[in-house]
Amino acid sequence: MRTLSLLTAGLCLGLNAWAAAPDANEPVQPIPPAEVADPAKVELGKQLFFDPRLSKSGFISCNSCHNLSMGGSDNLPTSIGHNWQKGPINAPTVLNSSMNLAQFWDGRAADLKEQAAGPIANQKEMASNHVLAIDVLRSIPQYRESFKQVYKIDQITLDAVTDAIAEFEKTLVTPNSRFDRWLKGDEKAITQAELEGYQLFKSIGCVACHNGAALGGNSFQKMGLVEPYKTDNPAEGVAGLTGKDVDRFMFKVPTLRNVELTYPYFHDGAYWDLDDAVDVMARLQLGRQLSKEDIGKVTAFLKTLTGDQPSFSVPILPPSTPQTPIPTPFN
Numbered sequence: 001m002r003t004l005s006l007l008t009a010g011l012c013l014g015l016n017a018w019a020a021a022p023d024a025n026e027p028v029q030p031i032p033p034a035e036v037a038d039p040a041k042v043e044l045g046k047q048l049f050f051d052p053r054l055s056k057s058g059f060i061s062c063n064s065c066h067n068l069s070m071g072g073s074d075n076l077p078t079s080i081g082h083n084w085q086k087g088p089i090n091a092p093t094v095l096n097s098s099m100n101l102a103q104f105w106d107g108r109a110a111d112l113k114e115q116a117a118g119p120i121a122n123q124k125e126m127a128s129n130h131v132l133a134i135d136v137l138r139s140i141p142q143y144r145e146s147f148k149q150v151y152k153i154d155q156i157t158l159d160a161v162t163d164a165i166a167e168f169e170k171t172l173v174t175p176n177s178r179f180d181r182w183l184k185g186d187e188k189a190i191t192q193a194e195l196e197g198y199q200l201f202k203s204i205g206c207v208a209c210h211n212g213a214a215l216g217g218n219s220f221q222k223m224g225l226v227e228p229y230k231t232d233n234p235a236e237g238v239a240g241l242t243g244k245d246v247d248r249f250m251f252k253v254p255t256l257r258n259v260e261l262t263y264p265y266f267h268d269g270a271y272w273d274l275d276d277a278v279d280v281m282a283r284l285q286l287g288r289q290l291s292k293e294d295i296g297k298v299t300a301f302l303k304t305l306t307g308d309q310p311s312f313s314v315p316i317l318p319p320s321t322p323q324t325p326i327p328t329p330f331n
């Protein structure tokens, strides 16, 4: 009898869930499509994003670590940089990064433009320096011409380079996921199990940190709120910047948009399986042990967050000239 009533209760819950349509106060909003104010800027930024000549080796572009064929990430625990150097931290996706309140895991860059100057001169990433990278661009007539047209400048500057890259990145949004279609009223866009996953996501409290259009990116939170996170990675989060103990292990909450594509997970890239990442989150952030079934539902929901990926023709880069500094991949 007891089992039966539990069962009926479960069924009723299920039925209610099926009936549940989004209400006006959902803590998650659909992603708006990109608005392109200046297509020429975006096109130039796209070229720069794909141009490996911004690196010392002539081999590493932004797209090497933020591969737009792989959810804007490299699917590695930590990136491989210049001279096969092991990166210190997992590369976050560039998709929807314009929605972040700040850039990097610790938020040390205010916006995309400020961020873009970082990797070019980072000795472990692209290992160039800004002077060299700008010299390379200045030696290429087609780039000179493009910057002249788009930015009305005679000399290419770092400011214009990072601006163009940022303008391109702002177009890397992923609207129209199945979940967004559900939010907009298409009740058939997600399944019963996926809907139950969303309801769990809200009721157990994931949504406290993963909310807004990007389901993250809008706050810094402690990793290991209830139970400490064990890792060999030395990153300390915001404390690395402020030196304050309260900021230890405070990281920018990652977006969960396209999370099915951006494995492995967490700042150390230690978890490859989304089910495991959900289990870790429930235990460490909320003190909850979820059943295998519930983990499956939450994961099923998370997979409905994969949206339309940016799609465009691969940019054809202008050729180098005899004046272009030659790449030095091996020193």
Ligand code: HEC
Residues within 6 Å of the ligand: 049, 060, 061, 062, 063, 064, 065, 066, 079, 080, 081, 082, 087, 089, 090, 091, 092, 093, 094, 097, 100, 102, 103, 104, 105, 106, 112, 115, 116, 119, 120, 124, 125, 126, 165
């Ligand atoms: C060698 C790999 C590598 C290359 C090349 C690289 N990045 Fe990154 N990128 C990373 C890593 C790793 C991080 C995270 C670093 C951190 O938070 O400390 C990151 C962070 C970012 C972020 C912040 C995302 C967020 O959610 O905080 C953006 C945006 C970004 N990179 C764009 C670029 C652009 C534009 C270029 C080219 C100019 C570039 N990256 C080149 C590895 C790379």
Ligand code: HEC
Residues within 6 Å of the ligand: 201, 204, 205, 206, 207, 208, 209, 210, 220, 221, 222, 223, 225, 251, 252, 253, 254, 255, 256, 259, 262, 264, 265, 266, 267, 268, 277, 278, 281, 282, 285, 286, 298
């Ligand atoms: C107290 C805030 C908080 C809560 C609650 C929370 N998260 Fe997180 N979440 C974070 C932070 C911070 C990170 C990044 C941690 C790190 O990388 O060290 C993260 C990372 C993740 C990641 C990995 C994303 C990636 O790209 O690496 C997933 C998946 C995730 N959370 C899902 C969930 C789910 C599901 C729940 C509920 C069971 C949840 N989170 C609850 C703050 C939170």
